[in-house]
Amino acid sequence: MNMPKITVIMSVRNGGRDLHTCIPSILNQTFRDFEFIICDDGSTDDTFILLKEYQMQDKRIVILRNEESKGLAYSLNRCIEIAQSNILARQDADDTSALNRFELQYPFVCEHPEYAIVGTCWSNIFSDGHEVKNPIKELPTALDQVKGGLYMHPSWMMRKDQLEKVGFYTVNKHTVRSQDYHLVMKVLGVGMKLYNMQEYLYNYTMDERMMSRTRNWKRVIDLMWIRWDAYRRNHLPLWCYIYVLKPALTNLIPKSLMFKYYQRKGSK
Template identity: 35%
Template sequence: MPRVTVIMSTYNCKNYDQLRNSVMSIINQSYSDWEMIIYNDGSKDHGKTSSYIKRLSALDSRIKTIDCSENHGLAYAKNQMIEEARGEYITAQDDDDVSHPKRLAREVDFLDNHSEYAFVGTVAKVFDANGTWGHYDLKEKPTRNTFLWNSPFLHPSVMFRREVLDQVNGYRVAKDTMRAEDYDLFFRLYARGYEGYNIQEDLYEYRIENNPTKKYRPMSDRIQEAKVRYKGFKSFNMLAKGIPYIIKPILIGLIPQKIFYLIRKNRY
């Protein structure tokens, strides 16, 4: 039985090189006791994504694939993969990101030696097609107050104890979690008394395309995130303090794109 299960979901893959690089970064880990599940979330591209991930699975016997005929979103996909997972530790990998060769080893070692933490993530380099352009900074020991501005964890860098995910029934599948399933999960974990830690090493490379002309998120997604924030801060008994932060994603969505580009560039 593998100790670690790496889960990855993909939908209508448009860049096979990025997907391959992401998978290869797991294959090339210094830690070898893992399995990987790649989930095709109902891609509508005449079988191209399905065929390609099957080719990737042939690269390493520890990789298996799941084909879903319908697209249900990330929360549903991740729950399906967790059901199939055999590892005592579960971690994600985005299909266009890259893990440092020692990422799994460092996270397994941390969880093995720090039973007080339910999960562990890392800080990361931020990159796009032009290379590294920023850094994803996170507090080492997040508290409930750390949730106010943004999620205090970089979700695809996080490794969870399997039993902890089972305790909260995994990801919540709902309309408001379609683009914020990770933030919602961390809220629910902390509300149950679980805590996480961020290793202050660049063990992950997180892709963010910082294009001054591209609108990143529709207002509908921002409204749904506001709902996740409302439920989260309510569970923390922090509604009064959280009100400005509940409406934050909506207010940011009203900022002209060129200004938002500059803000984002300064953020990382």
């Protein structure tokens, strides 16, 4: 049996309501040579049943299951551990990928081994159908990442052998939800490069659930720790450390105002 050219990795917890859009956006890719590893992170809804139904329809799907929730970093590392391909594609369970994402992204990744991670531009999709496109810098540095918003993590294709050099995703009490920012700063901190393709190949769901997930003080504290650790790893100037407070200040802004900001600006 030939090894798949791409391994798609995804973790989901209680995401049954979104799987009917997310999973087909991967299975119906115009580039079809991939495996799709999905880790059910201790779901208590019908997620696991739905995953099994999809697996019966498409043998490219591989299902892992955590008996209890272990968090996104842990679950993604489980997927990476059994990945057959060196090229890993991220996907979040409540978003969708453009159907030609892999067709455009995979050849670019193969032609540019100098990049450990390759992302794409994305569109924020709101429940009323409103769409906001997000252009981003092609070659962001660690200093660029201080202010944030310069990548869309679930649009990434990553090199497994390069991620291994930084220990894959960090699993600790602070990286339960903000593991991707920490990973990209680890990658940049050892001299690897991140590149953003300028095509819009990912659709990011913006709704009340997303706002609720991102606005709680436990996550704020985690984000502040991650920023501090990332700036330290990258030996950034002292002035950067003021941005450690950004998550706390953002959390004080009323949710309704933040939602309007996202609708107008499209920033993540």
